[in-house]
Structure formats: structure tokens, C-alpha cells
Amino acid sequence: MKTSDPIDVIILGGGLSGLMAAIRLIRQGKKVTVVDNSLPEAGGKLGGFAKFSGAKFSLPPAGMGLLTLAGTKERLHQKIDEVIEILGIGSLAKHSSFERGADEEIYLGLDTELRSYNSIVLSPPQIDDLLARLTTLISDSCQLIRGKAESISPNEQSWVVAVREIDSNLTLNFTAKTIFYAAGRLESKILTNAGAEEYPGKGLDVGFRVEFMQRESVGALRDLGPDAKIMHKSARTFCLNSPGEIFYYKYGNMDIPGGVVANDNVNTANVGILSRIKDKEKSGREIVDNYAKIRNLPKSGVQTGRPDLCADLPLSILLGEKITKELQEFTNILGDLHLINWDLPFRIHYPLIDWYWGTYCSGPSHKTSLRGIYALGDSAGHARGLLQAAISGWLASEEYLSEINH
Ligand SMILES: Cc1cc2nc3c(=O)[nH]c(=O)nc-3n(C[C@H](O)[C@H](O)[C@H](O)COP(=O)(O)OP(=O)(O)OC[C@H]3O[C@@H](n4cnc5c(N)ncnc54)[C@H](O)[C@@H]3O)c2cc1C
Structure with missing residues (x-):
């Protein structure tokens, strides 16, 4: 994509939610720009917290907060399968005892319960490999900016995002009708400052x-x-x-x-x-x-x-x-x-x-209170977790695509 091409969607944050959203949109031929101010420890690499939070992908019954977005259990499971395939962890999922819908709590005594999730835990080389693959998938087809989004302001029917580019230290302005806000828990309140309503989310x-x-x-x-x-x-x-x-x-x-x-x-x-x-x-x-x-x-x-x-x-x-x-x-x-x-x-x-601050969605949608701005992953507040962020990004793109096609 050339820098002069008009942008359909600007994605703020290159964690799993932002990356999966980008992949879904690119497949549909959308012009996407991803802006990521990577974690200091990540050495400029994409992936957000994926490498630094245990690289553990928890399967259902974890993340049932996404059910409201998917609509039905069947669709949620279908989306999980699609996402797992892109992540390339399908063979590991088959080896885990992935019992769909199992939501057991076992009483252990002393007013204490056990809640079991099935998880896929990746080793450091496996998660590095996964993130490198996702990065390759998007880097040829979308514009990737290493920089920090500093503000969002309205401009007629569009939004202007001011981004401080890391290498040049220059501020660049990007204009798009649609913003996917995927900055996760390190967010800097730019969405709140732009006037978006925050919802309480979990504790x-x-x-x-x-x-x-x-x-x-x-x-x-x-x-x-x-x-x-x-x-x-x-x-x-x-x-x-x-x-x-x-x-x-x-x-x-x-x-x-x-x-x-x-x-x-x-x-x-x-x-x-x-x-x-x-x-x-x-x-x-x-x-x-x-x-x-x-x-x-x-x-x-x-x-x-x-x-x-x-x-x-x-x-x-x-x-x-x-x-x-x-x-x-x-x-x-x-x-x-x-x-x-x-x-x-x-x-x-x-x-x-x-913690997870600044959650901007309520109800069965990724839309925030600001027109054209969607929140995904940790910033949405439906469900937290690596697999859940990836699915949220995927579903947010599908919600946007279905909106513009009607
Ligand atoms: C300590 C800890 C332990 C966890 N343990 C687990 C676990 O075991 N299993 C599990 O499934 N989940 C775990 N999680 C949760 C999981 O890491 C998150 O749910 C998931 O990473 C969310 O993905 P995301 O894409 O929404 O955001 P993130 O992974 O946070 O990615 C957001 C990206 O946006 C960037 N960004 C932020 N602000 C800006 C800005 N202004 N401009 C540009 N870029 C910006 C960030 O630097 C980052 O690269 C843990 C989280 C933490 C913090």
C-alpha cells in the first residue's frame, strides 16, 4: 500500500486484537494502516502483551463475554476455529482437551471452587514464531507505522489521528473515517480525550x-x-x-x-x-x-x-x-x-x-460512543485474554464489514 492511498481503517495498537483485525480487513481488500508503539521490552516488535503475559491461549469456557458479539455459540466456535487457524495453533488445540461449552466449577471445600480452562501454552520460540508470521501477513498489504497515537480529533466526516513516529520523532497526521482502537491496557486516554464514553468493565x-x-x-x-x-x-x-x-x-x-x-x-x-x-x-x-x-x-x-x-x-x-x-x-x-x-x-x-483501564464498549458491539470508532481487545471490555483479543479483532472487522456492506 502506498502512503498516499486513502485509508479505510486506521488501527491503533498492534497487539493480537489489532493484528487479527488488520488481517481480516486486508482479506477483504481494505486499505489499512496499523500504528503501534510497541512495549519497551518488545524491541519494536508487534504483538503487544502476547509474549509477556504467559503466551497462554485459553479456550472456552474462558472468554464467554464474546458470546454477545458472536450472537450464537455456534458462530463463536466457528470464529474461534478461524482465528486458531490463522494463529497456526490448531494442532496444539487438537491435543488439548478442548471440551466446548464445558463450564464446570468443582467444589473443593472451605467455600472454594476450582474453575478449569483448557489452554494452549506456547514456548518463547513458538510465540516469537507466531508473532513473526502475523507480522509478515500484514506487512506486505498494509501500512505499518511504528509510532504513538497522541490524539484523535474530528474533521468533517472523518477522524484525524496525530501520531508521533518513533524513528523520526515527527508528528504525522492520518485521516480516516474509521478508527479501530486496539491500544489495550497501556492506552493513554486519547479516546477518552476525544470524547468517548468509558464503561466500567470488570473489576x-x-x-x-x-x-x-x-x-x-x-x-x-x-x-x-x-x-x-x-x-x-x-x-x-x-x-x-x-x-x-x-x-x-x-x-x-x-x-x-x-x-x-x-x-x-x-x-x-x-x-x-x-x-x-x-x-x-x-x-x-x-x-x-x-x-x-x-x-x-x-x-x-x-x-x-x-x-x-x-x-x-x-x-x-x-x-x-x-x-x-x-x-x-x-x-x-x-x-x-x-x-x-x-x-x-x-x-x-x-x-x-x-488491570484493564479504559473499556469503551457496552452491549453486543465493538462500536464506541463516537461514530466510526470501534474498540477491540482489552480496550473493548467484552473479554480479556490473548485468544479473546484475537477473536475480538476478528469479530470487530466482521462487524465493520457488514455495516459498510449494508
Ligand atoms: C500481566 C498480564 C498477564 C496476563 N496473562 C494472561 C494469560 O496468561 N493469558 C491470557 O490469555 N491473557 C493474559 N493477559 C491478558 C492479555 O495479555 C491481553 O488480554 C491481550 O494481550 C490483549 O490484547 P490487545 O491486542 O487488546 O492489547 P495489547 O496486547 O495490550 O496490545 C496493545 C498494543 O497497542 C500499543 N499501544 C498502546 N497505546 C498506543 C498508542 N497510543 N499508540 C500506538 N500504539 C499503542 C501497545 O504498546 C501494544 O503494543 C495478561 C495480561 C497482563 C498485563
Whole structure:
């Protein structure tokens, strides 16, 4: 595509949602521009969080929030198949026990349930390969801009997106009638500043990550499935999918031990312990403010025995007493149910905040409150996750295509 060609759709964000949307639109002969300000750790590569969040693709019953967009279960499954084929993970999906529609919760005792998902976990070379393939698929047929979208403003019937290009540091203006906003959780409020309405979405999960020096500490948990989630009231476990390196990212002034970059050579195992709070905007701000009071969070050393969250760490100052108590109760229950062996050495990394800000869709559509602007993936708010972002991008393109064809 030549830079002078008029753009049908400008896609802001080159994570899985933006990439899959681009592929779907290109197939239909649309002129697409993708703008991506890649994560600092990604070294300029596309893919957003795909490499830094465990490279784990969770199959149904994960992501049933997409059902409202797909319309029927049959169509959702058909879209999952299409997306899995493009991602090139079909053979791995066949090997996983992909039981469609299975939505089982198993009671484990002590007011605690097990929710199992079937997942495809890719190794670092596999996810690199997948992202390289997707990049090749789009780079010949669409304009790819490495840059940060800084503002969106109306211009007659179209939108103008100002993009600061990374290499030249120049600001370029792109005009299109349609914007796909796929900037995910690192978004910078440009859509809100353009006047789009934000919807509450789901809550904010906060807590801590435990790095176990020996994998057998969480052996009983992993025996329940590579992607088993344990739920107790508002608390849940998170990311026990694969051994890997903990990936820290910036959240305000904090370093968050959020993702896991899968790596089989790592001998430690880790699990997140989180509690979900409802008012994500207010709670997120409070945690950032509380952090400012503590300034330097003391690092936890290697320890054994059940952690005393109030005594060991300033968690109650950071997250508040109520949440810390819930996390403590859940920590104890995981020990009581023999799912985690707290007698073996571990180290706590905190604060773990699994957030997703700025969700712009409500109801069964990718449309935002602004005409011609769609939100996809994490920015849409229907469902969160890698496979879910990819499907959301695919479905958003189909929604747009069906709109312009009628
Ligand atoms: C710590 C952590 C752990 C996770 N664990 C899992 C897991 O185990 N399994 C799972 O399925 N999901 C997991 N997720 C969720 C999953 O990573 C996301 O749902 C998915 O990556 C969303 O894809 P996306 O395309 O919507 O956005 P992203 O992957 O966030 O991609 C957005 C892209 O847009 C770019 N961007 C942002 N702002 C701009 C701008 N202004 N201009 C241009 N580009 C911009 C970003 O840099 C990025 O490249 C995890 C997420 C996190 C943070």
C-alpha cells in the first residue's frame, strides 16, 4: 500500500486484537494502516502483551463475554476455529482437551471452587514464531507505522489521528473515517480525550505473586490442570500455567510483577494470588496514592512457612486492610487444602495488579460512543485474554464489514 492511498481503517495498537483485525480487513481488500508503539521490552516488535503475559491461549469456557458479539455459540466456535487457524495453533488445540461449552466449577471445600480452562501454552520460540508470521501477513498489504497515537480529533466526516513516529520523532497526521482502537491496557486516554464514553468493565484484581523456588510447591495445583483457577469469594489464583520468568512492567511509579514469560529452563514456579475489587478506577488511583506514601517498597526475601501478609509486608497500607485480610484468608485456605506447600522456600513479589483501564464498549458491539470508532481487545471490555483479543479483532472487522456492506 502506498502512503498516499486513502485509508479505510486506521488501527491503533498492534497487539493480537489489532493484528487479527488488520488481517481480516486486508482479506477483504481494505486499505489499512496499523500504528503501534510497541512495549519497551518488545524491541519494536508487534504483538503487544502476547509474549509477556504467559503466551497462554485459553479456550472456552474462558472468554464467554464474546458470546454477545458472536450472537450464537455456534458462530463463536466457528470464529474461534478461524482465528486458531490463522494463529497456526490448531494442532496444539487438537491435543488439548478442548471440551466446548464445558463450564464446570468443582467444589473443593472451605467455600472454594476450582474453575478449569483448557489452554494452549506456547514456548518463547513458538510465540516469537507466531508473532513473526502475523507480522509478515500484514506487512506486505498494509501500512505499518511504528509510532504513538497522541490524539484523535474530528474533521468533517472523518477522524484525524496525530501520531508521533518513533524513528523520526515527527508528528504525522492520518485521516480516516474509521478508527479501530486496539491500544489495550497501556492506552493513554486519547479516546477518552476525544470524547468517548468509558464503561466500567470488570473489576480490578490486586494482590501478590509468589515465586516458589521449587516447582513441587505448587505441584498439587498444577495437577488440577495447567490453567486451573481456584476461586474463594472475591479471591482467585492467577497464572500457574508454566514455569517462566516474571515480567515486570510499569504502572504509575510502581513495578508490577505481572506477566510470566514462559521458559521451561526456569526451575521456579509461580502463582498470583489476587482479590477482585469492583470500583477499578477509584481503587487503582488509591493504590497509586498509597504507594507514594510508602515510596520504596521493601523487597521480600526468600522465606518458608505461611506468610503473614500484614506483618511481613506493607500490603495493608498499599491495598487496604479489607483486601489484605481476604488475601490472607485465601493464602491460608490454599495451604489447608494442600494445594500450595508453604513449607518450601518462596519469595513474594508485589503489588500484583491485573488491570484493564479504559473499556469503551457496552452491549453486543465493538462500536464506541463516537461514530466510526470501534474498540477491540482489552480496550473493548467484552473479554480479556490473548485468544479473546484475537477473536475480538476478528469479530470487530466482521462487524465493520457488514455495516459498510449494508
Ligand atoms: C500481566 C498480564 C498477564 C496476563 N496473562 C494472561 C494469560 O496468561 N493469558 C491470557 O490469555 N491473557 C493474559 N493477559 C491478558 C492479555 O495479555 C491481553 O488480554 C491481550 O494481550 C490483549 O490484547 P490487545 O491486542 O487488546 O492489547 P495489547 O496486547 O495490550 O496490545 C496493545 C498494543 O497497542 C500499543 N499501544 C498502546 N497505546 C498506543 C498508542 N497510543 N499508540 C500506538 N500504539 C499503542 C501497545 O504498546 C501494544 O503494543 C495478561 C495480561 C497482563 C498485563
